[in-house]
Amino acid sequence: MKSIPLLSVIVPAYNEESVLEAFHQRLSSVLNSLPMQTEVLYVNDGSTDRTLDVIRSLRMNDHTIGIVDLSRNFGKEIAMAAGLDHAHGDAIVVIDADLQDPPELIPELIQHWQQGYDGVYAVRLSRQGESWLKKITAHFFYRLINRLSGTPIPEDTGDFRLLSRRAVDSLKGLHEQHRFTKGLFTWIGYPQKAVHYHRNPRLSGKTKWNYWRLWNFALEGITSFTTAPLKIGTYLGLLAALSAFLYAGITIYKTLAFGEPVRGYPSLMVVILFLGGIQLIGIGIIGEYLGRVFDETKVRPLYFLKDYIPPEHDNKST
Numbered sequence: 552m553k554s555i556p557l558l559s560v561i562v563p564a565y566n567e568e569s570v571l572e573a574f575h576q577r578l579s580s581v582l583n584s585l586p587m588q589t590e591v592l593y594v595n596d597g598s599t600d601r602t603l604d605v606i607r608s609l610r611m612n613d614h615t616i617g618i619v620d621l622s623r624n625f626g627k628e629i630a631m632a633a634g635l636d637h638a639h640g641d642a643i644v645v646i647d648a649d650l651q652d653p654p655e656l657i658p659e660l661i662q663h664w665q666q667g668y669d670g671v672y673a674v675r676l677s678r679q680g681e682s683w684l685k686k687i688t689a690h691f692f693y694r695l696i697n698r699l700s701g702t703p704i705p706e707d708t709g710d711f712r713l714l715s716r717r718a719v720d721s722l723k724g725l726h727e728q729h730r731f732t733k734g735l736f737t738w739i740g741y742p743q744k745a746v747h748y749h750r751n752p753r754l755s756g757k758t759k760w761n762y763w764r765l766w767n768f769a770l771e772g773i774t775s776f777t778t779a780p781l782k783i784g785t786y787l788g789l790l791a792a793l794s795a796f797l798y799a800g801i802t803i804y805k806t807l808a809f810g811e812p813v814r815g816y817p818s819l820m821v822v823i824l825f826l827g828g829i830q831l832i833g834i835g836i837i838g839e840y841l842g843r844v845f846d847e848t849k850v851r852p853l854y855f856l857k858d859y860i861p862p863e864h865d866n867k868s869t
């Protein structure tokens with residue numbers, strides 16, 4: 552007797568009261584057409600609006616919904632981790648609540664999973680409803696991180712993807728506080744496959760990502776996957792020392808050959824400011840890493856739960 556495989560769908564939600572009903576409707580109609588058992592885990596990431604109430608009322612009519620209610624807002628990365636910890640599925644899909652990731656793509660993700668892929672990630676062919684500045688910065692961010700880091704991070708890929716059971720179990724073994732999930736998904740390895748789609752604008756509500764958050768997200772990505780910036784300090788230092796050496800030679804020659812009346816205040820100022828700047832940048836880069844080391848050494852739990860309502864599945868079997 553072989554039981555029907557279970558699909559878990561994880562939906563991190565932070566202040567999404569306005570879209571959740573429409574989202575769940577579209578998701579359910581996709582899930583109902585699948586020849587699998589399904590469960591949907593909504594992770595309420597400390598929403599301050601009626602998100603939790605909406606999820607609860609959805610659950611009244613649909614007991615395959617599970618609710619993971621975090622004690623406060625921990626951010627999407629941690630919300631996803633909480634979802635993965637509570638998912639029982641043989642395959643797990645992570646999807647945004649704002650309908651930017653079309654649930655209709657899920658059957659295609661599953662097809663590839665059935666062919667043996669452990670990670671099937673959705674690549675955006677287009678991003679509608681996003682500013683050109685966001686698209687350009689995102690584009691350069693992926694270029695940069697892929698040059699710096701040994702873990703290739705697929706470009707134009709969000710968190711919308713399917714993971715196999717063993718991929719999720721591997722991810723669960725990673726306890727880092729600073730989670731750049733997109734990178735972790737690749738870092739664990741296993742066969743991965745890309746699927747393409749057009750990204751829609753948000754159905755309603757607004758994005759939680761302003762440029763300051765995106766900048767910090769980019770820093771997180773770089774510092775989690777490469778120590779290359781630390782080396783920049785070394786090379787800048789070498790370069791500065793080398794130019795100082797050359798300049799000293801020139802000065803000595805000039806003094807011997809022509810004598811040297813006291814001059815050179817501007818050049819002195821320039822050199823001092825230049826070196827001071829470089830040193831501060833170097834210290835700043837070290838600080839970025841040191842701060843993260845500090846956070847990780849505390850080994851705090853990733854999140855706390857206020858409430859957990861597990862989904863129910865009827866144990867269908869064939």
Ligand code: UDP
Pocket residue numbers: 562563564565566567596624625626627630646647648649651757758759760
């Ligand atoms: N999200 C979350 N916690 C947060 C911020 C966002 O769980 O602190 C969820 C949000 O509800 C949505 C998904 O993460 O389901 C993507 O967020 P958003 O649409 O704001 O990001 P964008 O699509 O603009 O990158």
Ligand code: MG
Pocket residue numbers: 647649651753758
């Ligand atoms: Mg969005």
